[in-house]
Amino acid sequence: xxxxxxxxxxxxxxxxxxxxxxxxxxxxxxxxxxxxxxxxxxxxxxxxxxxxxxxxxxxxxxxxxxxxxxxxxxxxxxxxxxxxxxxxxxxxxxxxxxxxxxxxxxxxxxxxxxxxxxxxxxxxxxxxxxxxxxxxxxxxxxxxxxxxxxxxxxxxxxxxxxxxxxxxxxxxxxxxxxxxxxxxxxxxxxxxxxx
Amino acid sequence: xxxxxxxxxxxxxxxxxxxxxxxxxxxxxxxxxxxxxxxxxxxxxxxxxxxxxxxxxxxxxxxxxxxxxxxxxxxxxxxxxxxxxxxxxxxxxxxxxxxxxxxxxxxxxxxxxxxxxxxxxxxxxxxxxxxxxxxxxxxxxxxxxxxxxxxxxxxxxxxxxxxxxxxxxxxxxxxxxxxxxxxxxxxxxxxxxxxxxxxxxxxxxxxxxxxxxxxxxxxxxxxxxxxxxxxxxxxxxxxxxxxxxxxxxxxxxxxxxxxxxxxxxxxxxxxxxxxxxxxxxxxxxxxxxxxxxxxxxxxxxxxxxxxxxxxxxxxxxxxxxxxxxxxxxxxxxxxxxxxxxxxxxxxxxxxxxxxxxxxxxxxxxxxxxxxxxxxxxxxxxxxxxxxxxxxxxxxxxxxxxxxxxxxxxxxxxxxxxxxxxxxxxxxxxxxxxxxxxxxxxxxxxxxxxxxxxxxxxxxxxxxxxxxxxxxxxxxxxxxxxxxxxxxxxxxxxxxxxxxxxxxxxxxxxxxxxxxxxxxxxxxxxxxxxxxxxxxxxxxxxxxxxxxxxxxxxxxxxxxxxxxxxx
Numbered sequence: 001x002x003x004x005x006x007x008x009x010x011x012x013x014x015x016x017x018x019x020x021x022x023x024x025x026x027x028x029x030x031x032x033x034x035x036x037x038x039x040x041x042x043x044x045x046x047x048x049x050x051x052x053x054x055x056x057x058x059x060x061x062x063x064x065x066x067x068x069x070x071x072x073x074x075x076x077x078x079x080x081x082x083x084x085x086x087x088x089x090x091x092x093x094x095x096x097x098x099x100x101x102x103x104x105x106x107x108x109x110x111x112x113x114x115x116x117x118x119x120x121x122x123x124x125x126x127x128x129x130x131x132x133x134x135x136x137x138x139x140x141x142x143x144x145x146x147x148x149x150x151x152x153x154x155x156x157x158x159x160x161x162x163x164x165x166x167x168x169x170x171x172x173x174x175x176x177x178x179x180x181x182x183x184x185x186x187x188x189x190x191x192x193x194x195x
Numbered sequence: 196x197x198x199x200x201x202x203x204x205x206x207x208x209x210x211x212x213x214x215x216x217x218x219x220x221x222x223x224x225x226x227x228x229x230x231x232x233x234x235x236x237x238x239x240x241x242x243x244x245x246x247x248x249x250x251x252x253x254x255x256x257x258x259x260x261x262x263x264x265x266x267x268x269x270x271x272x273x274x275x276x277x278x279x280x281x282x283x284x285x286x287x288x289x290x291x292x293x294x295x296x297x298x299x300x301x302x303x304x305x306x307x308x309x310x311x312x313x314x315x316x317x318x319x320x321x322x323x324x325x326x327x328x329x330x331x332x333x334x335x336x337x338x339x340x341x342x343x344x345x346x347x348x349x350x351x352x353x354x355x356x357x358x359x360x361x362x363x364x365x366x367x368x369x370x371x372x373x374x375x376x377x378x379x380x381x382x383x384x385x386x387x388x389x390x391x392x393x394x395x396x397x398x399x400x401x402x403x404x405x406x407x408x409x410x411x412x413x414x415x416x417x418x419x420x421x422x423x424x425x426x427x428x429x430x431x432x433x434x435x436x437x438x439x440x441x442x443x444x445x446x447x448x449x450x451x452x453x454x455x456x457x458x459x460x461x462x463x464x465x466x467x468x469x470x471x472x473x474x475x476x477x478x479x480x481x482x483x484x485x486x487x488x489x490x491x492x493x494x495x496x497x498x499x500x501x502x503x504x505x506x507x508x509x510x511x512x513x514x515x516x517x518x519x520x521x522x523x524x525x526x527x528x529x530x531x532x533x534x535x536x537x538x539x540x541x542x543x544x545x546x547x548x549x550x551x552x553x554x555x556x557x558x559x560x561x562x563x564x565x566x567x568x569x570x571x572x573x574x575x576x577x578x579x580x581x582x583x584x585x586x587x588x589x590x591x592x593x594x595x596x597x598x599x600x601x602x603x604x605x606x607x608x609x610x611x612x613x614x615x616x617x618x619x620x621x622x623x624x625x626x627x628x629x630x631x632x633x634x635x636x637x638x639x640x641x642x643x644x645x646x647x648x649x650x651x652x653x654x655x656x657x658x659x660x661x662x663x664x665x666x667x668x669x670x671x672x673x674x675x676x677x678x679x680x681x682x683x684x685x686x687x688x689x690x691x692x693x694x695x696x697x698x699x700x701x702x703x704x705x706x707x708x709x710x711x712x713x714x715x716x717x718x719x720x721x722x723x724x725x726x727x728x729x730x731x732x733x734x735x736x737x738x739x740x741x742x743x744x745x746x747x748x749x750x751x752x753x754x755x756x757x758x759x760x761x
Contacts, residue, residue, distance in 0.1 A: 025273055032265065036257065044255045054258060058265050065272050134248055152214070153249035159216050174216070178207030181245045188248065 013077040021068050028068070032061055035078055038155070039085055045150045046089055048139040056092060060085035075164060082155075082165055086147070093143070137187040145180035152177055209239045213246065416474045416577035417555070417743045420678035421562060422570040422750050428541045432568050433747060436561045437546070437663050440554045444546075444663045472547045472666055475744040478577045479676050542673035543748040548663040555743050570750055573678035666744075673748045 013034075019027035036057065043053035064071075064081050071080055138146055147166060151157045159177075163170045211217050212225045228235050423432070437444055548555070562569040 023273075025269065028269065029266075032262075032269075036262070036265075037254070040257055041254055045252070050255060053255075054261055057257075058261065058268065061265055062268050062272060065269055131252060134252060138249070149249065153246055154252070159211070159214070174211045175207045177214075178210035178242075181210055181242050184245045184249070185241050188245070 014073055017068060017071060017073070017077055020065070021071075028065055031077065035081060036061070038078070039081065042082070042150055042154050043085060043089060045135070045138055045154045046086075046146065047093070048135060052089075052092060056085055056088045059088050063088070079161070079165055086165065090143070134188065137184050140187060141180055141183060145176055145183065148173060148176045149180045149184070206238065209235060210242050213239055213243050416478075417741060418475050418479065418575040418577060418678075419559065419562075419743055419745045420571070420573040420575065421745070421747050422752075423543075423568055423747045424570070425541060425749050425751050427568045428544060428747060428749055431544070433544070433546060433745060436558050436565075437548065439561060440550070440558050442548055442550050442554060442558070442663050444665070469547060469664065469666075471549065471742050472744060474577050475547075475742070478575070479746075482679060483676055541749055542671065542752060543668070543746065545666040545668050545747070546663050546745040547666055548743045548745060550662070550741065550743070555741050558745075571678075575679055663745075673746075674752055676746070677748070 013031065016027045016031050020031065039060065040053055040057045043056050044050055047053050047056065060081060063084050067084075071077070138149060141149065148162060151162045151165060157165065159170050159173045162173045162177075166173070168176075208217065208221060208225050209229075212222070212229075217225055229239060427433075434444060548558075550558075559572065559574075562572055
């Protein structure tokens with residue numbers, strides 16, 4: 001994405017959207033730069049696949065750009081964008097086999113370089129293995145549980161935001177999140193869980 | 196440690212507590228609970244641990260060329276329209292839909308002019324359309340090999356669906372396409388790989404028109420409305436259309452339907468809908484809502500006056516109800532055939548189908564050719580929800596305040612309107628969804644377990660991209676919900692017209708249909724095994740799955756609109 005103009009960096013999303021609708025590509029690039037990593041990381045956990053997440057993130061930004069004029073600003077831009085990506089992910093999941101685990105090689109290829117903590121190679125390998133275990137556990141959740149877990153733990157959404165994105169009552173968010181955590185607890189060994 | 200020891204019926208409160216999502220009384224209750232119960236503290240700690248583990252997952256990095264690729268794509272989109280290839284903008288505007296409707300109309304017309312061999316070959320392209328032949332009879336023109344190809348049920352022979360696709364495509368590329376090219380819809384902006392194949396025949400053209408929706412829409416949702424005689428509902432003749440086109444009807448949903456149909460009162464959980472159906476039902480609901488408010492039927496006492504049947508009388512609901520008694524009209528029972536004695540009058544049935552564009556188009560062709568069963572056929576794209584909502588916004592809220600006394604309604608509707616406050620909701624809750632059944636939707640809203648999503652999860656786990664599922668609708672739903680009346684919102688594949696077949700032809704057709712249904716019933720009782728597993732997404736890399744809601748309404752509904760109240 002083109003390097004966004006610095007003068008646009010501080011603008012609110014609504015201004016950027018308005019500028020982009022008016023034909024200012026740079027404004028949209030700012031929005032992309034602002035949200036691409038967040039959206040992508042969420043999609044990685046949601047889909048369990050780095051490549052799929054990249055494709056869907058890209059499709060979502062393109063779709064959002066096409067439909068930008070229809071964005072009414074009743075929700076935050078990112079919420080709207082996320083919903084587009086979410087729908088794409090669900091459509092994609094329906095046309096694929098359900099098992100698309102993030103394999104170890106893919107994970108290690110694309111994982112951000114961990115800070116140098118002086119850990120031994122063996123310990124790093126264990127850490128990677130743990131990450132894989134957690135991702136596998138997420139993948140094994142039912143869609144409705146995985147979505148909520150990702151929105152809460154990866155996206156950091158509060159319950160109201162999750163309810164808006166998934167279009168379910170807050171009470172449903174609460175109960176599904178609890179069930180998802182219970183299932184994750186059962187799937188993850190005590191050693192995998194953080195203290 | 197088990198949560199069963201906890202002295203509470205709401206263990207999820209602990210989960211919400213660690214997220215800081217509790218206030219007021221709930222917060223006090225949980226704090227007191229944690230203070231006195233070590234099990235509760237342990238469970239809360241475990242929840243925190245799970246949460247921390249997930250939050251500690253390392254961030255992933257985008258590939259180096261991702262941004263460049265996106266930028267290139269955005270540049271393409273940003274090109275002025277006159278530089279871009281003309282695109283059928285299905286889903287972007289009502290005008291766009293009209294273009295697409297014209298494309299479908301052209302496609303339907305083409306279907307009756309293209310050489311049958313072309314259809315035949317195109318049908319080979321349909322992944323699920325293989326296996327045993329079910330329908331032996333030719334259609335009116337006597338050369339209906341193509342439909343035979345499309346009418347095969349994959350399970351009958353259990354053939355693997357993925358064979359020789361490249362060969363099929365190659366063969367198609369050699370087929371002349373004169374008539375198709377004359378009437379072809381505008382080229383899509385970005386030709387899809389199968390576009391050359393699809394443009395060769397009407398059936399595939401229609402599929403193309405459907406698939407085109409994906410270019411412009413996030414969701415590929417369509418509603419197919421049809422008026423069918425009560426006998427066809429009872430016999431579930433739509434099963435044949437689906438099966439002929441390789442669409443498997445889920446056994447589970449069928450058996451559940453049978454249970455419900457025999458129950459005197461439908462339970463709230465029976466109304467749960469899979470999420471895949473929600474966009475369609477939502478569109479119907481909001482459209483219905485707008486219509487009712489605009490025609491003042493809401494103001495005169497709520498959900499009265501089915502507008503689809505032509506009359507819209509306010510007493511007709513009672514007439515339908517009295518004829519149907521207390522039986523849920525939501526769906527058919529597989530055992531409720533004509534032989535089973537006094538079958539309940541059925542309002543209609545609703546079937547959620549997920550299949551390729553080719554299969555859906557082929558289903559429509561089959562319906563189109565059976566005018567006896569499918570008296571009217573209307574296609575409605577699910578793409579104008581935003582417009583409908585804007586329309587709903589303009590409705591005088593005072594009307595609604597008078598009517599909305601309870602907190603029921605379309606959750607999404609007010610969520611998307613940005614209405615979070617409970618009192619505000621009260622003003623807007625008279626949404627169309629509530630018109631289906633007030634209690635039903637209130638119950639649905641109160642469900643916290645997300646049972647409705649289970650069907651969808653099962654669907655995904657089933658690995659089949661071509662399948663159908665019967666959905667239960669509340670009592671009188673079919674009465675209150677009808678196809679769009681405006682041609683801007685829908686395309687009429689066939690409007691109601693007088694039956695022109697001779698009585699003999701009708702009887703013969705009915706007998707033939709009955710025979711096929713019996714075969715199908717036997718077939719569906721066989722274990723599926725390998726045949727079902729063979730229809731997988733992997734076998735269909737280039738197919739475009741569509742979600743289509745087939746809503747079949749009894750022709751009796753229209754008749755009942757003019758019936759006197761008993």
